Amino acid sequence: MKVLWLTSKDPLVNHSSGGGWFSSLCQSLRALNEYEFYFCFPGKRDEESDNTFIFKSRQKNSSKINKEVVKRFEKLLEVICPDVIHVWGTENTFSFALVKAAKKLGYVNKIVVHIQGFCFACAEQYEYGLPFNVIHGVLPRDLYLGNVRSTKKQFEKRGRYEKELLLNVSHVFGRTTWDYAYCKAINPNLNYHYCGELLRDSFYHKEWAYKKCNPRSVFISSASYPLKGLHYCVLAFAEVVKQYPDAKLLVGGISVVKSVGGFKERIKLSRYGLYIKRLIRKYNLTQNIVFLGPLNEKQICSQYLQSNVYLLSSSLENSSNSLGEAMTLGVPTIASYVGGNPDFIRHGENGYLYPFSDFRLLAFYIIKIFEMKEEAERLSVSSRKSSFERYEKEKILCEIIKVYGELAHK
Incomplete structure (x- = not known):
């Protein structure tokens, strides 16, 4: 079974900034020898080695869809022909670019989106409890990276693509009452699959x-x-x-x-x-x-x-x-x-x-x-x-494997 993972960073690396649980999950699934994994994530330059594809793109944190990235995803899907596409997170437009490509080529029913958080919800809470001068104030650093108000607006823009993404897929992984409620509020027809996350060892x-x-x-x-x-x-x-x-x-x-x-x-x-x-x-x-x-x-x-x-x-x-x-x-x-x-x-x-x-x-x-x-x-x-x-490891692996099997036969 061919499985394509779309992630925000290399899932095979235990990053110092976090994500060790992510590489642990990846290694556990690969050890089963039933899956041929492919990985795609944004990076500083275009690279391709073994089953890993890195796209040079600012798409990761952008609030706009890059049409060139959509075309590249189309070519990637034509090369891999995946049985399952696991999209990790809705928060960046890189994910939506893949969904657009998959929909065009008839792979959209192979997608399961792993819910991590929602940008539109972050936008609603971002300024909470802050005084006016902090929300709108600007220091030299904020001119380059954005202040509180401009960051909120970036969340809002990304949130619009996020909602459109969820309207164009059929399957999601979630694990809380909150993400279930928000998923169903956006798309009542979503197939919601409970799936926990592993912790670092x-x-x-x-x-x-x-x-x-x-x-x-x-x-x-x-x-x-x-x-x-x-x-x-x-x-x-x-x-x-x-x-x-x-x-x-x-x-x-x-x-x-x-x-x-x-x-x-x-x-x-x-x-x-x-x-x-x-x-x-x-x-x-x-x-x-x-x-x-x-x-x-x-x-x-x-x-x-x-x-x-x-x-x-x-x-x-x-x-x-x-x-x-x-x-x-x-x-x-x-x-x-x-x-x-x-x-x-x-x-x-x-x-x-x-x-x-x-x-x-x-x-x-x-x-x-x-x-x-x-x-x-x-x-x-x-x-x-x-x-x-x-956080029982075997239970979490079984939850993922079950859904992979369902999607592969669609």
Whole structure:
């Protein structure tokens, strides 16, 4: 069976920026020896080696359809003649270009789209809770990469193609009540197939324990843009330190406030980043909020285990792998009540949920877990149990294989 994967990056590489679960899934499927895999993704230059096709294109993050890319996909489909086409994500117009080509050549019924998130939904939430001057303000970095308002408009443009993509396919993989509802709202005739995602290997073999963590520490794995909700986390932590002055908020990923060094470094600061810096200074949190920078798989696993609390503060998530990793390790978890998060957390049983903008309630739950101390291991045990059921490797492989078989015979 010939299977074509369309991805945003090389699925065979365990990228330092994340995606180790993706390469793990790919290797597991290839090991079955029942499939001949082909991979296509955008890159800096045109390349072709073995069964891998890299298209030089800015299409990955563009908000416009490149007709030349559609023609190239047509040629690729004619060469491969795939039995199954697995499109990973609707968020970029590269995916829609392939769907257009497949429809023209009669392959559209061979497509299954793996739902990751929705650009149109991100656009609706992107500016939430931000003041007017932050939404519309521009620093030198924003002239090149875009400010909050222009980024929202890019999401809106890509979202229009995203909706059209879903109207032109028949099969999707999803895994939350939220993505099911949104898929059906766009195209009621879609065949929705439940399919979980694997985690990176490290997270199946470690376990959190209170006695080994750093008390009164909260970890956020990523917060580099407004959807991650760092502005509300700062407000929440201003409440937390009133009771626990030594509390730490540790933020992984690209630092939104980085502006040290020479001129070249300072101009990388976005208007949103400047807003966060000013909030931190306003509430005297410079010693409480620490930006860790990008972390590899080993480092992030270690950071989870050292933390007293894991926090997912996004204004929108579908099925956060970071949330899954934290819960599988058993880290006491708090998440905003948005998107697919309620499918993961049973409030008060294996974690806590709070309304995204309610920073005082968020502070209350952070303090609650701090004060549970060893009793937080009750949350930990329940969290691990629910997560191991969700991320069972063999079950996920069977779900994918079943759908591949159905599509191959269409």
